[in-house]
Amino acid sequence: MNYIIFDLEWNQSNCPEGEIKEIPFEIIEIGAVKLNSEKQIVDRFNELIHPRIYKEMHKITGNLLHLQMKELENGDEFVHVAKRFLTWCGDDVTFCTWGPIDLTQLQRNMAYYQMAPLAKGPLAFLDIQKLFSIACEDRKSRRALEHAVDVLGIEKDIPFHRAFSDAYYTAKVFKKLDSSLEKNLSFDLFHKPTCRKEEIHIVFDDYAKYISRKFPDKQEAFKDREVCSTKCYYCHRNLKRKIRWFTANGKHYYSLSYCEKHGYMKGKIRIRKDLSEDEIYVVKTLKFISEEDAGKIKERQDRARILRKLKRERAKS
DSSP, X not given: OEEEEEEXXXXXXXXXXXXXXXXXXXXXXXXXXXXXXXXXEEEEEEEEBOOSSOOSOOHHHHHHHTOOHHHHTTSBOHHHHHHHHHHHHOSSEEEEESSSHHHHHHHHHHXXXXXXXXXSSOEXXXXXXXXXXXXXXXXXXXXXXXXXXXXXXXXXXXXXXXXXXXXXXXXXXXXXXXXXXXXXXEEEOSSOOOSGGGOEEEEOSSOEEEEOOOBSSXXXXXXXXXXXXXXXXXXXXXXXXXXXXXXXXXXXEEEEEEETTTEEEEEEEEEEEOTTSSOEEEEEEEEEEOHHHHHHHHHHHHHHHHHHHHHHHHHHO
């Protein structure tokens, strides 16, 4: 098994009126390194892409990358470069990126040109930015690549902010991190689960995550038993909820359950809209928390009740 660590650079329209909804960011460069199972660099990939959609360089993109549109004239079409890239990647690989965006944009560009998808549903990958935060920060913050390079004492031997160089430095950071972190998979959701069988259930060190198939609306989603369930991810028992699912904004829902063996468990549901359709899907996390944090869930519920009451009173007036 090999690791494919890649980075993309893309261009966009200089004005909102010129943006194409299906492809707001057009990829103009793909850079990558291939690592073997020992995390040694065994191959490299770097190609510029001739733009077909946004033919004027966005001023911020040009300044950041120090790349001019004239340099892209010698690049090949996206479909040809993408096919060469995927052939170069080979089979039995794990994609790795700095942050979650690049894999989504690669698949969005591929979909625009009607290329075959990388996977039928959600695609598991390693977000090295997240792994760095777990290893060296507070698990929640997301820092710049150069910050990680500085923290880990990695030599800066090529400039930043080009596709290959950022892939190269991401590989250097990845090599410094303990292999045990690789169990913290991320999932690219450009292609959502289409049926119950494709739904994602995964347990990490201190929380569990569930990604649902698509539903026509959130009312239908909350009729689903799996969406609403609060099962202990350690002893696998269905838990009685101390606080039923509630929301203050219609997007984030919370619950509180109690396991006699493991204590209070916080449930959080995020309602996400599929960008290409009117349907929604659910991302649910379950996490055991302290009694103090359980009290904060009750306080959040009380605030939500007050807000609902105020809205009803305003509607009547």
